Amino acid sequence: MEQRHLGRTGLRVSRLGLGTLGWARDTRERDAADQLKAFWEAGGTLVDTADVYADGGAEYQLGRLLGGLVPRRDLVIATKAGSVPDPDRRFDASRGHLLSALDASLERLGTDHVDLWHVHAFDPTTPLDETLQALDIAVSTGRTRYVGVSDFCGWQLAKAATWQLAAPGTRTRLASTQLEYSLLQRGVEREVLPAALDLGVGLLPSSPLGRGVLTGKYRHGTPPDSRGASPHLAPFVAPYLDDTARSIVDAVTTAADGLAVTPVQVALAWLRDRPGVVAPIVGARTAQQLDAALSVEGLSLPQEICRALDDVSAPVHRYPDQDWSEL
16 A cells, blocks of 8 residues: 655655544454454554544554554554543543543553554643643653644644744644545535645545445435444434435446446545545444455546546635635
């Protein structure tokens, strides 16, 4: 699998990442092992997790597979901290919580460091410089090699990245930002992506298959074994089952039929090759689903197909979005 630099850093990662959101909850350990081995054998390196996935179960499951199944040195392990199961405070990006959470993640993963550590979300109750100081401490103490943020909007990302760049040598530049991005969700193109491109921050899209909808599996109903039929994930899928999404899925399916490939390959190839994108993070339930995603490696979409998909999924830009004067 082709490797790409993560933002303006020396770290290189595979141009497709393996997500673990469903591990230890929807994905059993045997299936997780099959996924990790297939990903590694395909040349994949970037594995993404978080301390809140299955309440830490995903990190623990990944940690059990490191070393014995796949060499730790061959993987770029990314995790996140800052989301908390507190109904009165959804996010805690205080220095104390973040560093304690990182130590707990390292224990569950069974490693002395992660390669990439993200702040899971913006915390409006904590000064941003305090949050970012935790990232600097984590790097200086060797607990992580690179840092980034997740689910920051445009101004939040720009403020954080600029703060880190303001004192080179003492503050660690942001390597990446992780947000949802797909043909069904192109909101990042308004503010986040222009900021990331300008500041040299690599984009790691989550839910690159539109929460599974871009596979085409929901075109004629909800399969009983799908996320859309799952009690805890059905609300996650539901927003992308409307008429607008249906027209985009139809276009993806038409393109796939014309190219003799699958909708999964079309949707991933379109996103993987967008400006600023480093590696879409694919979360599969089974090794078979992951194999279907990995098969995109040799596919590049013709420009006319890309333009058609751009048109059918184009987000609405209004003042004062990027390049608003041309609208």
